[in-house]
Amino acid sequence: MTDRSFEVGPIRPPSEANSLLLQVARGCTWNKCKFCVVYRGDKFHMHQPDELKRTIDNMAYFRDMIASYVRTDGTLDREGLTLELGKLTQSELECFYMVYRWLSNGGTSVFLQDGNTVALKADKLADVLFYLREKFPQIERITTYGRAESIARHSLEELKLLRQSGLNRIHSGFETGSDNVLKLINKGLTQAQQIDAGVKAKEAGIELSVYFMPGIGGVEYSDENARETAHVINQISPDFVRFRTFVLKYDSEMVDLLRNGLFEECTDIQKLREIRNLIADVTAPDVTIVSDHIINLIGSLGGRIGTDKEKMLAQADRVLNLPPEEQRLYQLARRHGFIEDYPQLASIPQPRLLHLRGAAEKYYAADQWEAHLNNILRNYV
Numbered sequence: 001m002t003d004r005s006f007e008v009g010p011i012r013p014p015s016e017a018n019s020l021l022l023q024v025a026r027g028c029t030w031n032k033c034k035f036c037v038v039y040r041g042d043k044f045h046m047h048q049p050d051e052l053k054r055t056i057d058n059m060a061y062f063r064d065m066i067a068s069y070v071r072t073d074g075t076l077d078r079e080g081l082t083l084e085l086g087k088l089t090q091s092e093l094e095c096f097y098m099v100y101r102w103l104s105n106g107g108t109s110v111f112l113q114d115g116n117t118v119a120l121k122a123d124k125l126a127d128v129l130f131y132l133r134e135k136f137p138q139i140e141r142i143t144t145y146g147r148a149e150s151i152a153r154h155s156l157e158e159l160k161l162l163r164q165s166g167l168n169r170i171h172s173g174f175e176t177g178s179d180n181v182l183k184l185i186n187k188g189l190t191q192a193q194q195i196d197a198g199v200k201a202k203e204a205g206i207e208l209s210v211y212f213m214p215g216i217g218g219v220e221y222s223d224e225n226a227r228e229t230a231h232v233i234n235q236i237s238p239d240f241v242r243f244r245t246f247v248l249k250y251d252s253e254m255v256d257l258l259r260n261g262l263f264e265e266c267t268d269i270q271k272l273r274e275i276r277n278l279i280a281d282v283t284a285p286d287v288t289i290v291s292d293h294i295i296n297l298i299g300s301l302g303g304r305i306g307t308d309k310e311k312m313l314a315q316a317d318r319v320l321n322l323p324p325e326e327q328r329l330y331q332l333a334r335r336h337g338f339i340e341d342y343p344q345l346a347s348i349p350q351p352r353l354l355h356l357r358g359a360a361e362k363y364y365a366a367d368q369w370e371a372h373l374n375n376i377l378r379n380y381v
């Protein structure tokens with residue numbers, strides 16, 4: 001019997017929670033960033049267009065299977081479908097449910113995995129995307145991860161072809177705009193490549209969502225990280241700038257930098273100050289700032305630079321200027337995921353607030369305090 005299962009990669013952006021996941025490649029072409037452990041030990045493999053078309057056929061097979069159990073009045077014959085599902089293997093079942101959930105959520109968006117799918121030749125990737133849209137004509141949005149140097153390697157014409165084939169948005173982890181920090185973390189990129197990639201992608205009509213890591217340059221490069229990152233943003237004017245505040249992972253190579261005295265971690269508050277300084281330096285009006293991850297100290301910090309910049313700066317300043325005890329209380333409440341911004345502290349029930357205050361006082365020494373916060377944060381990354 002034909003095996004209808006297909007591979008699914010480990011990660012996707014939170015904004016793609018309802019997307020169908022099509023694994024174009026396994027792993028990452030670079031796989032050497034010092035902070036990253038996602039694909040450690042995995043060998044990069046690019047699926048060939050024929051394999052990808054087979055995966056798309058399998059997705060369509062599950063779609064058709066569901067459709068064949070929809071009665072003329074639009075209801076689902078669950079009993080019949082359940083009997084049919086009994087013939088599938090465990091991995092086929094998992095794939096079936098992915099397609100089922102995707103269709104239940106509208107079935108209009110697709111995310112191409114893994115770390116760097118734009119490394120595939122543009123004509124090959126475009127061929128697959130045309131095929132995907134032929135099989136699923138209701139698809140409105142196709143997005144993917146892509147490293148800046150791979151985007152930059154494509155000509156403008158090639159990027160336009162990708163856009164025509166349906167690629168709407170590239171999510172790209174720039175992490176920092178500073179060449180010094182890019183070198184420190186072994187990102188394998190330069191600021192010039194980032195700008196080239198970003199400008200070209202936008203010119204081709206592809207939306208760009210770039211990710212930056214406040215704190216990734218440590219104390220030494222904190223100001224430079226904010227300033228140079230803002231410079232890159234201003235040159236490109238990406239559609240979205242997403243923050244992923246740096247958290248030190250013990251199994252990453254950043255630990256070696258720390259041990260060798262080449263990296264001193266910023267405090268939680270210094271990282272927020274970096275975010276604040278970065279926003280202050282961004283002037284491109286159409287950029288939208290997004291803080292859609294629990295590791296950012298203010299979860300609701302976001303908006304369009306052209307209209308919301310002052311509001312965002314005030315939001316950051318409010319936390320930065322809190323009296324020390326109140327600031328710690330906020331940090332702890334946020335780090336435990338109870339709230340998104342300081343005003344919400346008032347909505348926390350008194351007994352819980354008292355508990356948080358007691359916990360905050362327990363870690364009196366600054367280094368203990370940071371270690372405690374980082375221990376909480378490591379649960380999220």
Ligand code: SF4
Binds near residue numbers: 028029031033039
């Ligand atoms: S490019 Fe992305 S996926 Fe690849 S090693 Fe760096 S952070 Fe990890």
